Amino acid sequence: MIQKSAFDFFEEYLEKKSLFKNADALTLKFNPESISYRDQEVNLLAQILAPALKNIKPSNVFIYGKPGTGKTLVVKNVLNSMEQISTQRNIQLKSIYLNCKLQNVADTEYRILAQLAREFGRDIPSTGLPTNEVYNEFNSALDASAKLVILILDEIDVLVNKCGDNILYNLTRINESLKNSSIAIVGISNDINFKNNLEPRVKSSLGEEEVIFSPYDAVQLKEILDQRAILAFNENSYDELVVAKCAAYAAQQHGDARRAIALLRVAGELAERSNKTLTEEFVDLAEKQLEKDTVMEVIKNLTLQSKMVFYSIISILKNRVTPAFTGEIFESYKKLCSKNGIDCLTQRRLSDLIGELDSLGMINADIISKGRYGRTREINLGIDKDYANKISISLCEDLDLK
DNA sequence: AGTCCACAGGAAGGGCAGGCGA
DNA sequence: TCGCCTGCCCTTCCTGTGGACT
Numbered sequence: 066m067i068q069k070s071a072f073d074f075f076e077e078y079l080e081k082k083s084l085f086k087n088a089d090a091l092t093l094k095f096n097p098e099s100i101s102y103r104d105q106e107v108n109l110l111a112q113i114l115a116p117a118l119k120n121i122k123p124s125n126v127f128i129y130g131k132p133g134t135g136k137t138l139v140v141k142n143v144l145n146s147m148e149q150i151s152t153q154r155n156i157q158l159k160s161i162y163l164n165c166k167l168q169n170v171a172d173t174e175y176r177i178l179a180q181l182a183r184e185f186g187r188d189i190p191s192t193g194l195p196t197n198e199v200y201n202e203f204n205s206a207l208d209a210s211a212k213l214v215i216l217i218l219d220e221i222d223v224l225v226n227k228c229g230d231n232i233l234y235n236l237t238r239i240n241e242s243l244k245n246s247s248i249a250i251v252g253i254s255n256d257i258n259f260k261n262n263l264e265p266r267v268k269s270s271l272g273e274e275e276v277i278f279s280p281y282d283a284v285q286l287k288e289i290l291d292q293r294a295i296l297a298f299n300e301n302s303y304d305e306l307v308v309a310k311c312a313a314y315a316a317q318q319h320g321d322a323r324r325a326i327a328l329l330r331v332a333g334e335l336a337e338r339s340n341k342t343l344t345e346e347f348v349d350l351a352e353k354q355l356e357k358d359t360v361m362e363v364i365k366n367l368t369l370q371s372k373m374v375f376y377s378i379i380s381i382l383k384n385r386v387t388p389a390f391t392g393e394i395f396e397s398y399k400k401l402c403s404k405n406g407i408d409c410l411t412q413r414r415l416s417d418l419i420g421e422l423d424s425l426g427m428i429n430a431d432i433i434s435k436g437r438y439g440r441t442r443e444i445n446l447g448i449d450k451d452y453a454n455k456i457s458i459s460l461c462e463d464l465d466l467k
Numbered sequence: 468a469g470t471c472c473a474c475a476g477g478a479a480g481g482g483c484a485g486g487c488g489a
Numbered sequence: 490t491c492g493c494c495t496g497c498c499c500t501t502c503c504t505g506t507g508g509a510c511t
Binding site: 391 | 472475
């Protein structure tokens with residue numbers, strides 16, 4: 066048999082008519098002209114922020130809603146419009162967007178301030194300066210710019226959970242020391258109870274306005290997907306039922322439009338690779354694929370010790386139906402470490418790592434009491450067992466375990 | 468009602484790497 | 490080179506906890 070060369074493959078690929086007309090319409094970076102079912106939220110946010118165009122500091126705003134409900138899209142859309150107008154009319158306005166979930170970028174007080182100071186051209190090292198000094202740098206740069214700044218802190222709950230709420234208090238207090246500028250904060254959070262956990266002094270200095278985004282229902286999701294599908298795919302390249310199925314899947318997951326769009330994109334890519342039109346079967350395959358991609362991505366980013374702990378958990382659970390407990394996982398982990406010459410952490414630290422694996426969804430760990438036999442975590446796998454076994458094999462190879 | 472177990476999880480601090488200015 | 494600052498990972502020490510057992 067003559068082997069097909071990569072050259073032939075690419076030739077064929079270029080000749081073939083693609084399912085996609087504009088695949089970008091199904092990506093996160095795509096910015097639609099209008100945002101369906103979010104008129105109220107757009108108007109409310111625009112009303113709150115509008116004073117900035119007259120150089121009056123607007124109220125701080127908190128935006129709540131489940132993932133994929135259009136929060137970030139709406140905020141970016143409103144601020145784009147404001148920036149267009151401010152450029153046209155020479156209004157001194159600047160918006161800065163920071164995602165507090167981005168590790169090593171904006172996930173600590175120091176890093177956020179350093180990023181902000183850099184936005185104004187100040188050269189701040191990634192570590193080394195006292196936080197106070199970075200505050201001073203940012204203050205003076207901001208004041209010198211004589212601009213009104215709207216600071217968007219996306220996933221603000223992640224920041225506060227990690228670093229406490231002091232940073233929010235300090236950011237709101239900056240205004241007191243500014244002569245020529247001011248700063249307003251737009252906080253975006255997936256956690257609707259986020260503000261309840263803030264200290265009263267922070268709450269009073271921060272939360273002046275709130276906008277709440279409710280989840281999309283299946284009908285709304287379908288219409289959103291319909292619009293994107295028309296932009297993304299060529300005519301007759303997909304089955305009408307595909308969009309409905311993607312919408313239904315996403316509606317089950319608290320109306321997450323982001324997930325629905327990703328599902329449609331992956332289903333399209335799978336169909337394209339199979340040289341077929343996009344039908345319902347590819348949506349099922351895409352759902353499985355997305356699930357696996359998420360898990361693999363999480364595992365790839367785990368530290369060595371977290372991988373060791375996860376491997377120990379899979380090893381214990383793979384051959385039984387009953388859950389595991391912290392103590393036995395620690396024992397198994399210790400043996401694994403000593404067998405492989407790896408430094409063993411304390412049980413205290415292991416407990417934290419189990420908590421982290423739980424919050425990542427890799428395992429389900431519930432605290433239970435076994436009465437006289439103590440209090441512990443009851444641990445089950447958060448992923449499919451067969452898939453966990455495959456992961457355990459790949460971890461074994463990755464870590465070169467004996 | 469008191470005891471006991473097997474942890475959970477908070478607080479404090481050590482050690483390290485990376486960066487700065489003197 | 491040294492002292493000082495940061496973030497990060499980790500340990501040690503400690504108190505708290507829920508329910509079975511006595």
